[in-house]
Amino acid sequence: MVTRTAPSRLTTRERARRAARGGASRSVPAPLLVPALIAVGFLVLPLLGLLIRAPWRHLGAALSGADATQALVLSLWTASATTAISLVIGVPLAWVLARSSFPGQRLLRALVTLPLVLPPVVGGVALLLAFGRTGFLGHYLDSWFGLTIPFTPLAVVMAETFVAMPFLIITVEGALRSADQGFEEAAATLGAKRMTVFRRVTVPMIAPSLGAGAVLCWARALGEFGATITFAGSFPGQTETMPIAVYYALENDPDAAIALSLVLLLVSIAVLISLRDRWLRGGIGS
Amino acid sequence: MTQGDSDGLIVDAEVRRGDFMLAVSLAAAPGQVLGLLGPNGAGKSTLLSAVAGLTPVSAGRITLAGQVMDDASTGAFVEAAGRPVGFVFQNYRLFPHLNVADNVAFSPRVRGMGRQAAKSAAGHWLDRLGLTDLADRKPGQLSGGQAQRVALARALAGQPALLLLDEPLSALDAGTRLDVQAELKRHLAEFAGPCLLVTHDPLEALVLADRLLVLENGRIAQEGTPAHVARRPGTEYVAKLVGLNLYDGHADGPEVTLTGGGSLVIPDRGQHGDVLVALRPSSVVVSSHRPQASSARNAWPARVAGLTLLADRVRLDLAGQPSALVDVTPAAVAELSLSPGSQVWLTVKATDLEVYARDGSQPA
Numbered sequence: 001m002v003t004r005t006a007p008s009r010l011t012t013r014e015r016a017r018r019a020a021r022g023g024a025s026r027s028v029p030a031p032l033l034v035p036a037l038i039a040v041g042f043l044v045l046p047l048l049g050l051l052i053r054a055p056w057r058h059l060g061a062a063l064s065g066a067d068a069t070q071a072l073v074l075s076l077w078t079a080s081a082t083t084a085i086s087l088v089i090g091v092p093l094a095w096v097l098a099r100s101s102f103p104g105q106r107l108l109r110a111l112v113t114l115p116l117v118l119p120p121v122v123g124g125v126a127l128l129l130a131f132g133r134t135g136f137l138g139h140y141l142d143s144w145f146g147l148t149i150p151f152t153p154l155a156v157v158m159a160e161t162f163v164a165m166p167f168l169i170i171t172v173e174g175a176l177r178s179a180d181q182g183f184e185e186a187a188a189t190l191g192a193k194r195m196t197v198f199r200r201v202t203v204p205m206i207a208p209s210l211g212a213g214a215v216l217c218w219a220r221a222l223g224e225f226g227a228t229i230t231f232a233g234s235f236p237g238q239t240e241t242m243p244i245a246v247y248y249a250l251e252n253d254p255d256a257a258i259a260l261s262l263v264l265l266l267v268s269i270a271v272l273i274s275l276r277d278r279w280l281r282g283g284i285g286s
Numbered sequence: 287m288t289q290g291d292s293d294g295l296i297v298d299a300e301v302r303r304g305d306f307m308l309a310v311s312l313a314a315a316p317g318q319v320l321g322l323l324g325p326n327g328a329g330k331s332t333l334l335s336a337v338a339g340l341t342p343v344s345a346g347r348i349t350l351a352g353q354v355m356d357d358a359s360t361g362a363f364v365e366a367a368g369r370p371v372g373f374v375f376q377n378y379r380l381f382p383h384l385n386v387a388d389n390v391a392f393s394p395r396v397r398g399m400g401r402q403a404a405k406s407a408a409g410h411w412l413d414r415l416g417l418t419d420l421a422d423r424k425p426g427q428l429s430g431g432q433a434q435r436v437a438l439a440r441a442l443a444g445q446p447a448l449l450l451l452d453e454p455l456s457a458l459d460a461g462t463r464l465d466v467q468a469e470l471k472r473h474l475a476e477f478a479g480p481c482l483l484v485t486h487d488p489l490e491a492l493v494l495a496d497r498l499l500v501l502e503n504g505r506i507a508q509e510g511t512p513a514h515v516a517r518r519p520g521t522e523y524v525a526k527l528v529g530l531n532l533y534d535g536h537a538d539g540p541e542v543t544l545t546g547g548g549s550l551v552i553p554d555r556g557q558h559g560d561v562l563v564a565l566r567p568s569s570v571v572v573s574s575h576r577p578q579a580s581s582a583r584n585a586w587p588a589r590v591a592g593l594t595l596l597a598d599r600v601r602l603d604l605a606g607q608p609s610a611l612v613d614v615t616p617a618a619v620a621e622l623s624l625s626p627g628s629q630v631w632l633t634v635k636a637t638d639l640e641v642y643a644r645d646g647s648q649p650a
Contacts, residue, residue: 190393
């Protein structure tokens with residue numbers, strides 16, 4: 001038997017909306033609404049705290065003081081270097097993973113994506129064990145070339161690359177997989193060799209994904225903390241990046257820590273805006 | 287192999303793609319437009335793909351102007367980039383990030399021409415195909431007909447020895463199709479090398495091709511001039527395309543016993559053995575009663591199974607021994623008060639029947 005329901009009230013606006021767009025009620029059931037609001041609060045309130053506690057009046061002083069500028073400059077150039085290196089070596093790897101087939105390819109893909117889920121500190125320890133002064137590679141670098149990597153800006157870049165490059169690789173690999181290979185076939189029939197096809201057709205066609213992957217990689221590198229502090233340490237001006245500077249400033253100069261955090265927040269918002277077409281419209285379209 | 291053959295394209299090969307197998311043997315002479323007609327999945331695109339070097343043959347060989355492109359027995363294979371082939375793809379596949387001029391200049395450029403030289407080579411083709419005004423447009427800003435011309439210009443700019451066209455007009459709307467078709471015919475006539483044209487549109491095949499090859503299920507079902515194929519279809523598929531009734535049967539002098547039931551009287555030319563009989567839908571006379579005195583040698587009863595209005599005629603689907611599609615005027619439908627289920631008599635003159643051997647191919 002069908003239970004009859006008493007009519008509820010439909011506002012004129014809701015009537016118009018349903019008439020225009022179709023579909024039934026859009027109101028959110030309470031069991032979904034309450035947890036959703038808690039989630040929003042949890043994500044937004046801490047950022048609000050950052051804005052409320054910010055030393056707005058002497059923001060400039062807080063930023064110029066101590067090692068802030070040094071840390072910012074170091075962070076910016078290491079993240080950019082990381083992105084450049086990732087483009088040079090990561091994009092070819094993405095192509096290899098997407099377009100060629102060889103035994104162990106799945107294993108290789110798993111290894112490449114491992115840093116995405118690996119705690120960054122573990123990455124730092126691994127880098128130290130490989131390239132540290134007594135590491136199995138670093139040992140030779142030290143004794144043959146007198147080259148010591150740990151606790152140098154180079155170590156910062158290496159730590160950031162280790163953590164951030166996979167973001168670029170998986171973004172580009174996804175784009176390569178979903179790209180219409182018909183265009184590459186067309187290029188081949190027009191006389192283009194494999195490398196020419198890659199340069200003149202494939203890369204331009206996946207340019208949006210390439211850009212998104214690079215921004216993602218850059219943002220991840222900028223925020224890198226665990227692997228960097230483990231492998232590169234925290235020498236001001238040498239290896240102390242923004243996140244590390246924030247961490248130490250919190251102990252003796254909280255205002256500087258907040259000011260630095262604000263700068264990073266601003267950068268993150270800029271990154272989001274640059275990715276808006278891909279991410280904010282729902283779903284990661286590769 | 288004659289001298290003429292070695293200048294053109296010769297395919298004698300099998301191409302395997304998963305469960306599908308294409309086995310063809312064909313030759314296209316320079317200047318000839320060979321139309322490949324067939325239903326979807328017949329292997330037309332696979333054949334083009336093999337000739338272009340995008341799919342290797344699994345047996346046999348492909349030669350172009352006397353040079354081996356692909357030979358499964360020796361393993362010789364020329365990569366797609368190394369073949370002098372121009373390919374116009376079904377959806378054109380114009381590079382979306384390049385403008386029209388750069389699309390057309392692509393082939394000269396990647397084949398080693400300098401930027402300026404490639405640009406002027408492209409300019410020549412843009413001019414020839416009337417695309418100069420569109421040079422700066424991106425493919426997304428072109429109409430279907432314009433995109434088709436750009437695709438042709440891009441393929442021709444590589445100065446190919448062979449042209450491949452995969453359903454070049456299928457992406458166009460009916461209105462522009464005829465104009466573009468006429469234009470394409472002109473450009474194809476100017477092209478010196480052999481040309482393979484894939485289509486499933488019979489009109490396109492009849493208008494554009496010098497010679498037709500009907501592909502069905504990966505095999506060549508019929509070969510001949512468009513006129514020959516249209517008059518003497520070799521398979522049910524072709525008969526349907528060109529709008530003919532087709533019966534197969536066994537001829538014995540003046541009579542053919544049809545495989546599907548019934549028999550037809552034909553002009554006695556001493557034919558014996560398996561034959562095909564083609565019958566034009568407009569050659570059949572429909573009457574409500576058995577014709578008493580008639581010069582027509584064939585008369586048989588049938589039942590109306592369906593009626594379809596086609597422009598100025600009505601096509602009747604008639605079930606009988608044999609069944610037939612018959613065209614009559616709307617006035618006749620009214621006079622005979624025809625409706626599904628009506629019983630009628632069909633009469634056909636023996637001389638209106640086209641009788642030919644089952645292998646409908648015409649020697650080259």
